Amino acid sequence: MRAMPLRDGQTIEAPVRDLRRVPIHPDNWYPLAWSREVKSGKTLGVHFAGEPIVLFRTASGQVHALEDRCAHRQVPLHAGVVDGEGIRCGYHGWTYDCSGKCVDVPYLGRERLPNGVRAYPCQEVHGLIFVFPGDATLAESRQLPELPSLTDKAFKTRRFGKPVNCHYSFMHENLMDMNHQFLHRKQMGQMRARSLGRRRGDDWVEVDYVFEREGGKQPTGEALVFGSSKNRSDQGGKSVMTIRTEYPYQRLRIRSDEDTLVMDLWIIYVPLDAQQRTNRTFGLLSVRRPSSVPFMLDLAWPLLVWFTERIFKEDRDIVEMEQAAHDAQGADWNHEVFPVINDLRDVLRNCGDRTVIPIREVSDLA
Amino acid sequence: MRAMPLRDGQTIEAPVRDLRRVPIHPDNWYPLAWSREVKSGKTLGVHFAGEPIVLFRTASGQVHALEDRCAHRQVPLHAGVVDGEGIRCGYHGWTYDCSGKCVDVPYLGRERLPNGVRAYPCQEVHGLIFVFPGDATLAESRQLPELPSLTDKAFKTRRFGKPVNCHYSFMHENLMDMNHQFLHRKQMGQMRARSLGRRRGDDWVEVDYVFEREGGKQPTGEALVFGSSKNRSDQGGKSVMTIRTEYPYQRLRIRSDEDTLVMDLWIIYVPLDAQQRTNRTFGLLSVRRPSSVPFMLDLAWPLLVWFTERIFKEDRDIVEMEQAAHDAQGADWNHEVFPVINDLRDVLRNCGDRTVIPIREVSDLA
Amino acid sequence: MRAMPLRDGQTIEAPVRDLRRVPIHPDNWYPLAWSREVKSGKTLGVHFAGEPIVLFRTASGQVHALEDRCAHRQVPLHAGVVDGEGIRCGYHGWTYDCSGKCVDVPYLGRERLPNGVRAYPCQEVHGLIFVFPGDATLAESRQLPELPSLTDKAFKTRRFGKPVNCHYSFMHENLMDMNHQFLHRKQMGQMRARSLGRRRGDDWVEVDYVFEREGGKQPTGEALVFGSSKNRSDQGGKSVMTIRTEYPYQRLRIRSDEDTLVMDLWIIYVPLDAQQRTNRTFGLLSVRRPSSVPFMLDLAWPLLVWFTERIFKEDRDIVEMEQAAHDAQGADWNHEVFPVINDLRDVLRNCGDRTVIPIREVSDLA
Incomplete structure (x- = not known):
């Protein structure tokens, strides 16, 4: 309990919220893996506060971060394969580009492609892969730590x-x-x-x-x-x-x-x-x-x-x-x-x- | 959500129930074990959707299925022993026939025998032991699969x-x-x-x-x-x-x-x-x-x-x-x-x- | 259900509480460890019905029982060290005497010492360490078993x-x-x-x-x-x-x-x-x-x-x-x-x- 002042000068005891139940704020850059853990052409499934995120390094060497689920049947994309600059689900082969857009369903016409999955801002620096799990529009304005x-x-x-x-x-x-x-x-x-x-x-x-x-x-x-x-x-x-x-x-x-x-x-x-x-x-x-x-x-x-x-x-x-x-x-x-x-x-x-x-x-x- | 027609021709979105929370229907024949798993004079404890069921093969070679609990203290009957054409609980020796009726409590007069346990329709075919876990009155009208x-x-x-x-x-x-x-x-x-x-x-x-x-x-x-x-x-x-x-x-x-x-x-x-x-x-x-x-x-x-x-x-x-x-x-x-x-x-x-x-x-x- | 008499001679069925959910009564002496488990100068963490209790034997050979938590950051005192006739928490060194009173915080003046932790009545007899987990004022009036x-x-x-x-x-x-x-x-x-x-x-x-x-x-x-x-x-x-x-x-x-x-x-x-x-x-x-x-x-x-x-x-x-x-x-x-x-x-x-x-x-x- 914490003393809380009232208008008439009195105080009441207001409950302080339990610090151990305060979630970390997602509007920051968080490292989710070491660079060496995400090898070229490979995927890595990680988590931020329960959110599954797949990191993958494409042929160009760039690392991207997407929701770690296929929009189709929700299996983790980290069980799939890197395909060019995108990632292909290992179950029915649905494919996403690095922005999370679905760009191929092998048994469906291109005009009928479904929605894709969420992409996260991602930067690789200091041998760490930083992801911005919160409001992506804030990512640019928040600085990476200087080291x-x-x-x-x-x-x-x-x-x-x-x-x-x-x-x-x-x-x-x-x-x-x-x-x-x-x-x-x-x-x-x-x-x-x-x-x-x-x-x-x-x-x-x-x-x-x-x-x-x-x-x-x-x-x-x-x-x-x-x-x-x-x-x-x-x-x-x-x-x-x-x-x-x-x-x-x-x-x-x-x-x-x-x-x-x-x-x-x-x-x-x-x-x-x-x-x-x-x-x-x-x-x-x-x-x-x-x-x-x-x-x-x-x-x-x-x-x-x-x-x-x-x-x-x-x-x-x-x-x-x-x-x-x-x-x-x-x-x-x-x-x-x-x-x-x-x-x-x-x-x-x-x-x-x-x-x-x-x-x-x-x-x-x- | 699924479109649901209303009387006036409009539709509202009614929630579709989550398929992964739909229980399988018990009014069917389900195999609960391979024949070879239930040896002569032996018991086998199995489960159907959380219901414990004991299978046992009596001296005559017949397999029966009962609730896998003694009516007395609820311990599983599969921990007991096959006794003639019935099964005896391993704790205090209460005995049930193949219809689940309690036929002996060693320290109680025959006139005071308590109620027994549920029996399930049971058929052995194709090397499988099929049990009908639902409404037993429907068992005969439902066919076993033809193979x-x-x-x-x-x-x-x-x-x-x-x-x-x-x-x-x-x-x-x-x-x-x-x-x-x-x-x-x-x-x-x-x-x-x-x-x-x-x-x-x-x-x-x-x-x-x-x-x-x-x-x-x-x-x-x-x-x-x-x-x-x-x-x-x-x-x-x-x-x-x-x-x-x-x-x-x-x-x-x-x-x-x-x-x-x-x-x-x-x-x-x-x-x-x-x-x-x-x-x-x-x-x-x-x-x-x-x-x-x-x-x-x-x-x-x-x-x-x-x-x-x-x-x-x-x-x-x-x-x-x-x-x-x-x-x-x-x-x-x-x-x-x-x-x-x-x-x-x-x-x-x-x-x-x-x-x-x-x-x-x-x-x-x- | 159990028949319950009413004033007019009728009975109603009142639910009998589930015996398996009746807690044991804490106002008794319970052995929580064998004597040989609590060595001289050592601690032992035990539990009574979910309550963590630390037993420790001081230099004088006496065994004491306290709540098994430091008043500061709640880590178990059994991870600490016996210090003379008291016990010192292993994290920041807060020290308690055998009555549970906090007698030292190394970085705080003696006049500002915080409250301590609960002590339990404790007796060692028949090679067993008995603790009275309930109302301590009743401990003396309740007898240890005669053996x-x-x-x-x-x-x-x-x-x-x-x-x-x-x-x-x-x-x-x-x-x-x-x-x-x-x-x-x-x-x-x-x-x-x-x-x-x-x-x-x-x-x-x-x-x-x-x-x-x-x-x-x-x-x-x-x-x-x-x-x-x-x-x-x-x-x-x-x-x-x-x-x-x-x-x-x-x-x-x-x-x-x-x-x-x-x-x-x-x-x-x-x-x-x-x-x-x-x-x-x-x-x-x-x-x-x-x-x-x-x-x-x-x-x-x-x-x-x-x-x-x-x-x-x-x-x-x-x-x-x-x-x-x-x-x-x-x-x-x-x-x-x-x-x-x-x-x-x-x-x-x-x-x-x-x-x-x-x-x-x-x-x-x-």
Whole structure:
């Protein structure tokens, strides 16, 4: 419940809508696959929030996105075949061009061709295939994320991500609340985050942290990602981590005490199912090569991969527990005491779609 | 929506009921098992549209069908034992005769015996055990299918079938629409079906086809089933395939240019679950032995089995995709352009049961 | 339906509530784990009727029971760590003492600590961890079961139990109706139970049986549990088995013809899920050592274990079939003819919670 002011100065308690039932807003560009997953002349069936979408790469190398169903009998087009610059359904051979128009039914005259299927705006950039699942007329006015570290030779980038069985909001909160270092105590030792302050706008929120080691030794994997703590004095000159949710994307950047960007993570959590209880994470983790021995980072890369996978697994396990608890409780019982997370929740609630995610009901037949 | 005439000559759009939610009509004979599955002195638990039915073969060799539940504590009778000409529940030993009457409760006097369970009319023919799940008073007036090719020595018959996860109507439509040869392009090469015309009655519809090869070579498996195309002229004298749904059964027959029946398939799709989203297919495929070298067919049989299994698997995969799409869409979005399939859908809708299959609902708790 | 008297002497049929939807009453002591399952300094997540509960054993050896959720983000506390005499959540490190009070949030001042979580009364006795899930103010007034055979050196005790997928009432009925010897015909041969009479109170019912062998030889396993039948005359001097449900527990005792207690089984079926369709059985089976050769029982123990496991498996299979039938039928179709079972059903219905177990509904969207 949230206090709501009335005209006469009194307040009533108005229900706040359950964040875990706020659908992600479709009027944004979402990556639905890595470029390498859509091979030349092949199809790939993906989902956005329960909508089946087929991606296919034609002979010209272009990737297109259509509704993943044949207008005839609704079987997925991803079970069909790429044919020139179009796609042919695998059942009765109905064919669609890249705009979704039906251009051939083998046993029907061309003058009687039926309506086709919906096409989605689609762009391939940064090794990702971005689709605009919402109102297509807005696609041009909405920008793709800028990712300068990706093209900067001073950085090496890791692409990662897996499906995680939870609402996207748990992912944003997990990353933004660095007090959860306790979760990673086996990987990171005893680290304590200290918040330096937060800022927010209508569709974004960000927070700065510094870290202090309270016990244990810095693990090698962590030194690679966050930079070695050896060369810093204990009191001053610390790296600052900034975490920003700019709807619907999230970014984590670490700047050294000389204000050099040493780590740049861009990440997005794309809902797969209609209930938005599963998301696919697409992450791009760019790490600056050490200026003295740049190839050191390549040598150490397998260790970095191993370390980030361990961290990611711990995060995945805990957010899936959060989702399971929410499903069992049937409502949001969270009791948040950290201000930036409450800001973040407001941003996610306000920027999300206005509808409500339907959930399965247990009814009493008594 | 379908145009419905009003008294004043106007029409309104009346909703057509969703074919995928039309239950199969129980007032027909349905095979529920192969004869070989019900061994002497043994039971077999089967289902018809969610109704549990126990089949059991008594010492005399007769097969009987009862409700598959003990009147006492509802455990399935198929977990019990055949006892003379009756069946004894495996829990407390309540015993039923083949009419379903309770004839013994070991710890109760004979004068106090409780009511029994329902018996179903049951006939064993053609190696199949047919049960009449509907109004038993109609059983005698409804005929079992006639299958003359089965007893004709000129034919060799293959019995096949597996559970398929879809509504029975998808199966009928799949077989009847021979434009789906594109689906079998890997097995059959490029074949094109041409419809010669269709006929229909109240509870049946049939269509004739001829086929033309558009590319590739005729596979050996196909030659065995459909006859070799070598000995025919390209223009005239082609085999004609007739596919007929005569509710609730389906039949596919191929006649040679001399009007000899060369292939005769009888097939039925029996719903297993209450939601009728799973059916068990029982198929009898009879192929005429070549008159010159009759045993050739025996030699080639394994190839024919392999070929038909491949075709059947492709069909199974695609109809299961259709069902999954219907479940996700929650309604029938199909856009049918082939007239015989629209006729077939009318027959299946009109001959089906008047009730509506209940489906699980996702409700909005907002 | 049950006849209900009206003021004017007439009766109407009032619906009897479905026993399988009667929740077990929480105002009792229920074992939720064996002592050995909760190791020193470790946690164990368990459930009572859908309520997640964490058991943990602190450094002092004491076991405590709290709600299995962190007040912050609802993740289970069993994924956390025991810390002194309290428990620390594994995500952000919130800490609770054994009364459920929140005593530390690492990044928050002590003066601002939020509310904690619920604690349950908890006692460890007989190698079992008992929890009182209901109104805690009643815990002291409700007694733990007395189990004198457990501490009597003349007996040897087996602890057993597994989850069984059915409502607890099926378990009570299974054990109390000894006419189900037919179920165990392969283990026990042809045994016939004869009821000597029944007694009942508000929250208990009990029945006495004697047994007669109708055919076959007494198996060795059975002789161990029930005593050898060799030394008895066929007519008189038989062992008497008494089965008693004293809500919510159940007990089966066998007394020899000299009125010596030779077998003493105490058993309870604890619902795990909110729908109470799964229970975990905790059984303590005490068998008197033969006075002449006491260690004989130890030698024969593996055979006794094997025998009881076989019997238990047959019981588990059949009660799970009962539950499956109830779920499919959606109501209680049982037709009970044995008076003591009808008495038992009354006791379970009257002593159960007043609410109704919600079940999943299949709705008709037509």
